[in-house]
Amino acid sequence: MQKPSIPKGTRDFSAEEMAKRNYIFNTVKEVYRLYGFQQIETPAMENLSTLMGKYGEEGDKLLFKVLNSGDFLSDVSLQEVEQKLLGKLTTKMCEKGLRYDLTVPFARFVVMHRDKISFPFKRYQIQPVWRADRPQKGRYREFYQCDADVVGSDSLLNEVELVQIIDEVFRRLKINVCIKINNRKILSGIAEVIGEPDKITDITVAIDKFEKIGLEKVNEELASKGIAVAAIETLQPIMQLKGNNNEKLEALKEILSTSQTGLKGIEELSFIFKYIKQLNISTTVELDLTLARGLNYYTGAIFEVKALDVEIGSITGGGRYDNLTGVFGMPDVSGVGISFGADRIYDVLNQLELYPEDAACSTQVLFVNFGENETGYCLPLLQQLRANGISTEIYPEAAKLKQQMGYADNKKVPYVVIVGENEMNENKLTLKNMITGEQQLIDKSDLLSFVSK
């Protein structure tokens, strides 16, 4: 006998866990719908050519590849195997891979269906993605993303709406969060001003760690990437800018006065903050210059959401990316989007015990099974309850009553109906309330009113 197991970094979800997860998905879906987003789905597998090279060198390594069916060695030469030319071998043995995120497949979707899509296109997508990463806290090899993106619109109104969506979702979930916002153009401007415009990626990756590892370590990392000492020094006051959002933006205008790109970024953020102020959004929205986000395709605004009451990484992120579909031959289409990290939100809700009570229970009424005659008497009653929206079941076998009651108890069924010979003769039934333990003999026709409260 072999012990069953599941692959590293994957999870089963129990009935109870699914109830909780669906609570999150449904909340996010409902808010997306309210803002006019439409749902799409794409396949779990994409052609490897669609995925490769879109997530950088690291990303390519983390792609799950799907072995060709049939004779997958047909194109492979002995020499390639002996020399372990892994790159060549995988392209010959695998032509498909599991999706790594929802954004790239979406870009592919837009390009393939551009004839049927009217722009701007607002889509949302809630599906699992896979990464061959080493699992650790809050990190899995299979996890869900809940993306919403607008493509084909440069308007900053989209950014404002996304902030509203974030605010709305977390208000509904009762999680206290802080929305951090920054702009890639400002980061580019900073890189220009300190005289290291080519090192923009290294700089953003380093300062993104500011909150986690502190100023000193960031400086060390910057130095190790070959950033000039003078440049690092110019960077210090910028990283530690104090004050409210407007004060920060004013200070930045001075600092970035020589950078056209930087000033454009400031203008964009000012627009967004202006509307957020008018809309009275209750969540704190903070300009955080150390927010960079690893993904390199962002070109404008970038967002990140942190839970205030739980120590966990970001639970939502997003941003603006110009030229999303360029790699697939459809230039000049800009997109902006966000992604809720459902698995981390799940952990937050669990730790804070914020799930509503009714997320757990399923069956409302269980009918005890005493045999054929009694079943015939009960089935129409089940039908009637179900027609009235009450989830109802009858125990499938005429097992011992003790066992049937135990089943109801385990499943937390609040009402049990007992019908035996006595009840049938009187055209009645016994209704037991499993919470109080009380039971009473009632008229068949009164059942619905008793259990529908």
Next chain:
RNA sequence: GUGAUCAUAGCUCAGUUGGUUAGAGCGUCGGAUUGUGGUUCCGAAGGUCGCGGGUUCGAGCCCCGUUUUUCACCCCA
């Protein structure tokens, strides 16, 4: 990819310096109670001590390898 760490019943975990027949709680099943669950009492089933090799008279315990768990780094949600 780098560095740690864990693995004993379905689950959570004990198990002394290497010493006879590996234990507990929970859960499951049966009974006390053949028409009454959640409480109580009695009883039972359930183990290749992750896997493979080694040291030893003797290994759950020591050594090596491997897989798995968890965690940190890289990167990321």
